[in-house]
Amino acid sequence: MENAVEKIKVWFRFVPREGWLPQDTEGLWATRLGEDTARVQNAPFLQDGVAEGDVVRFETGADGLHWAAGRVSSSGNCTIRVVPVPSGPLGRSARAVHQRLSAFGLGGEVFSAEFPMVAFTAPAGADFAGIKRLLEQGEREGWWHHEVGCGTEEWWSA
Structure with missing residues (x-):
């Protein structure tokens, strides 16, 4: 067995x-x-x-x-947290956050309906530079706030 x-x-x-x-x-x-x-x-x-x-x-x-x-x-993976701006174009939609980042194939979980923060795993070898550009664009355009809970040397240098 x-x-x-x-x-x-x-x-x-x-x-x-x-x-x-x-x-x-x-x-x-x-x-x-x-x-x-x-x-x-x-x-x-x-x-x-x-x-x-x-x-x-x-x-x-x-x-x-x-x-x-x-x-x-370390697995080489990174943890990214994204909270949609309630008054922004995505509203309080964790699903809309997932959809915006879907091109990168990130797995993520939602904290709760009341607080729709999404915790994503950005796997080692992912397009870190592309993910960072989209996260920064989302900040500039009022879609969300984000933070990096765990970044690797590859993440920070991308």
């Missing part, structure tokens, strides 16, 4: 940002790789410095929760 892939939730702690969401933890789904390592399986909405596909080390607390203790290796 093959070993089943064990999915776990790895929790991250951080200081909430002023004027941002009030959470100070975020749980990300991950595939357990070893006793204390796991590969992140989704794009983080709040945690900076980690992207889908990265390997993290964790410690299991007395409460049974797995708490991130640092990144072991």
